Amino acid sequence: MWNLARFVASIPIGSRRCFSTMIPRPCIIHKRGDAILHDPWINKDTGFPLTERNRLGLRGLLPPRVISFEQQYVRFMESYRSLEKNTQKETDTSAVALAKWRILNRLHDRNETLYYRVLIDNIKDFAPIIYTPTVGLVCQNYSGLFRRPRGMYFSAKDKGEMMSMIYNWPAERVDMIVLTDGSRILGLGDLGVHGIGIPIGKLDMYVAAAGLNPQRILPVMLDVGTNNLKLIDNPLYLGLRQPRLEGEEYLSIIDEFIEAVLTRWPKAIIQFEDFQMKWAFETLKRYRRRFCMFNDDVQGTAGVALAGLLGTVRAQGRSLDHFPNQKIVVVGAGRLYFSYTIFCLASSAGLGVLSMAVQAVTKMTGKAETAAQNFFLLDKDGLITKERKNLDPAAVPFAKDPGQIGELREGDSLLEVVRKVKPDVLLGLSGVGGVFNEEVLKAMRESGSSRPAIFAMSNPTMNAECTAAEAFKYAGENIVFASGSPFENVNLGKGKEGHVNQANNMYLFPGIGLGALLSGASFVTDGMLQAAAERLASYMTDEEIQKGILYPSIDCIRDITAEVGAAVVRAAVAEELARGYLEVGPKHLANMSEVCSFFLLFLLASSH
Ligand SMILES: NC(=O)c1ccc[n+]([C@@H]2O[C@H](COP(=O)([O-])OP(=O)(O)OC[C@H]3O[C@@H](n4cnc5c(N)ncnc54)[C@H](O)[C@@H]3O)[C@@H](O)[C@H]2O)c1
Numbered sequence: 001m002w003n004l005a006r007f008v009a010s011i012p013i014g015s016r017r018c019f020s021t022m023i024p025r026p027c028i029i030h031k032r033g034d035a036i037l038h039d040p041w042i043n044k045d046t047g048f049p050l051t052e053r054n055r056l057g058l059r060g061l062l063p064p065r066v067i068s069f070e071q072q073y074v075r076f077m078e079s080y081r082s083l084e085k086n087t088q089k090e091t092d093t094s095a096v097a098l099a100k101w102r103i104l105n106r107l108h109d110r111n112e113t114l115y116y117r118v119l120i121d122n123i124k125d126f127a128p129i130i131y132t133p134t135v136g137l138v139c140q141n142y143s144g145l146f147r148r149p150r151g152m153y154f155s156a157k158d159k160g161e162m163m164s165m166i167y168n169w170p171a172e173r174v175d176m177i178v179l180t181d182g183s184r185i186l187g188l189g190d191l192g193v194h195g196i197g198i199p200i201g202k203l204d205m206y207v208a209a210a211g212l213n214p215q216r217i218l219p220v221m222l223d224v225g226t227n228n229l230k231l232i233d234n235p236l237y238l239g240l241r242q243p244r245l246e247g248e249e250y251l252s253i254i255d256e257f258i259e260a261v262l263t264r265w266p267k268a269i270i271q272f273e274d275f276q277m278k279w280a281f282e283t284l285k286r287y288r289r290r291f292c293m294f295n296d297d298v299q300g301t302a303g304v305a306l307a308g309l310l311g312t313v314r315a316q317g318r319s320l321d322h323f324p325n326q327k328i329v330v331v332g333a334g335r336l337y338f339s340y341t342i343f344c345l346a347s348s349a350g351l352g353v354l355s356m357a358v359q360a361v362t363k364m365t366g367k368a369e370t371a372a373q374n375f376f377l378l379d380k381d382g383l384i385t386k387e388r389k390n391l392d393p394a395a396v397p398f399a400k401d402p403g404q405i406g407e408l409r410e411g412d413s414l415l416e417v418v419r420k421v422k423p424d425v426l427l428g429l430s431g432v433g434g435v436f437n438e439e440v441l442k443a444m445r446e447s448g449s450s451r452p453a454i455f456a457m458s459n460p461t462m463n464a465e466c467t468a469a470e471a472f473k474y475a476g477e478n479i480v481f482a483s484g485s486p487f488e489n490v491n492l493g494k495g496k497e498g499h500v501n502q503a504n505n506m507y508l509f510p511g512i513g514l515g516a517l518l519s520g521a522s523f524v525t526d527g528m529l530q531a532a533a534e535r536l537a538s539y540m541t542d543e544e545i546q547k548g549i550l551y552p553s554i555d556c557i558r559d560i561t562a563e564v565g566a567a568v569v570r571a572a573v574a575e576e577l578a579r580g581y582l583e584v585g586p587k588h589l590a591n592m593s594e595v596c597s598f599f600l601l602f603l604l605a606s607s608h
């Protein structure tokens with residue numbers, strides 16, 4: 001069946017544009033002269049034709065020759081490629097990555113239309129720069145890199161002022177907000193106000209993947225202090241130099257911000273990002289039934305991991321009803337989500353993954369009581385059992401009875417657990433680089449699975465539980481491998497290659513946000529999230545899965561985002577939550593054919 005999402009993906013990359021710039025819109029400009037050249041949203045650089053130069057008071061302010069948009073595009077890409085070539089042999093890879101980020105950021109600050117065009121057309125090359133992993137480096141060095149502000153900053157000192165501050169934002173409408181408090185930036189810990197780089201990077205992905213209008217996105221930093229003493233002692237630190245607010249004081253700041261945002265833009269979707277575990281769960285519980293929000297690290301990550309876990313079953317040549325038998329170990333215990341015998345170190349993200357996996361098993365078997373039996377959870381103190389003191393209630397369903405399988409004991413190390421459990425899947429969301437060490441990976445060779453899976457999902461690259469090369473070297477060439485940050489495929493010799501998947505929530509959050517926005521749903525429900533995960537899981541063909549390819553290439557991010565967005569809209573309609581978007585009401589959404597819904601998804605996201 002013809003479908004618009006695939007049609008869009010089939011347009012040659014070079015001729016694709018940001019949808020928001022593709023459809024001409026009336027644009028009344030009140031600025032003149034120099035002010036236009038310093039406004040990246042309307043600036044065309046040397047691209048202003050003579051008629052516009054005369055009309056807008058630009059004559060004489062630019063070199064005489066008019067350089068077209070296409071020529072500017074080529075010129076930018078040439079300078080980017082020459083930077084790439086000249087730094088190929090440079091050993092300081094961080095310096096190179098930051099130089100690439102700077103050149104892109106400078107373009108953004110000068111000419112947004114050209115920036116988003118090059119980003120969309122070259123997303124595979126540029127995602128690792130504007131997003132993970134380089135964005136982590138940017139946050140770590142933010143005080144030195146800061147030139148121009150992007151997004152909004154609300155601090156603890158702004159208490160009582162937020163309702164008026166929100167009107168300082170120049171855009172009349174905002175559709176999508178990504179909000180952080182900077183308390184857990186990737187696996188880098190508390191970076192305070194410098195964590196603003198994360199909402200900026202996530203929203204650039206929204207524009208690139210979901211075609212959102214860049215003028216209707218808003219990155220937000222809620223600065224409630226920092227517990228990072230190095231930052232507090234740094235005279236160039238850009239945030240409040242005080243310890244983080246806690247308890248009711250903390251929540252009252254978030255409440256006030258939310259009230260201000262929803263007063264001005266009642267239909268904006270708010271994505272919570274990189275909150276430390278306790279606040280990630282607390283805010284999710286507090287707000288998810290009050291307005292349209294989701295926590296990307298808990299809910300987006302869970303769906304991406306579940307899609308990978310289901311793909312792993314297919315890669316073993318089995319049907320999906322084998323999923324409940326898989327042993328899964330999760331490393332990094334925040335909150336949980338569950339499925340087969342997979343070994344997971346759980347975390348906020350890890351608990352999210354196991355919870356969603358449990359839902360999937362329950363749906364398949366109809367037995368909620370035993371759904372978590374093949375899931376094993378570790379935190380920094382080792383295996384979590386029922387003997388664990390101060391056990392987090394969220395981890396209770398995953399706590400094992402000591403003595404189970406191979407004499408498991410409370411606090412068993414990861415190596416002991418892998419040896420005793422022989423898991424099908426080892427999944428890391430611990431934020432600790434290298435915990436899947438040589439011994440642990442070698443122990444995975446004894447896994448009960450014909451095709452063991454290693455998911456080293458922590459970010460950025462140096463925090464990955466292992467590298468791709470280590471996984472294929474020590475755990476064997478027949479594994480499936482996925483990491484949160486990108487790695488090159490691994491050369492296995494004799495013409496063979498180990499495929500590296502990027503198991504990153506970027507494959508879901510843009511589609512979840514787009515679907516939530518266009519459906520006009522009041523909340524993001526479990527059903528909508530599940531529909532998103534199921535669409536991602538079913539996206540890959542059997543042939544691709546057999547090659548160990550569990551996720552689409554990032555080149556296809558627009559296609560998968562449209563598919564996920566449409567699945568979310570359909571789920572919202574099925575749950576009778578869809579209120580529609582602009583002139584498309586709930587009845588229209590419900591009556592739309594699949595083709596029509598894809599078409600509208602794109603047009604609506606771009607044309608208003
Ligand atoms: N790939 C993705 O899409 C994705 C999504 C979300 C989070 N992440 C990454 O996951 C990591 C964790 O994020 P989070 O929000 O869950 O953080 P978190 O701080 O909530 O959780 C980390 C957990 O790891 C546990 N831990 C620490 N050291 C450990 C060790 N040596 N062994 C076992 N467990 C250990 C801690 O007990 C904690 O529960 C980060 O690096 C983040 O970048 C990746």
Ligand SMILES: O=C(O)C[C@H](O)C(=O)O
Binds near residue numbers: 187296458484
């Ligand atoms: O930001 C990413 O790359 C994924 C995820 O949201 C994370 O926190 O690591």
Ligand SMILES: [Mg+2]
Binds near residue numbers: 186273
């Ligand atoms: Mg995150």
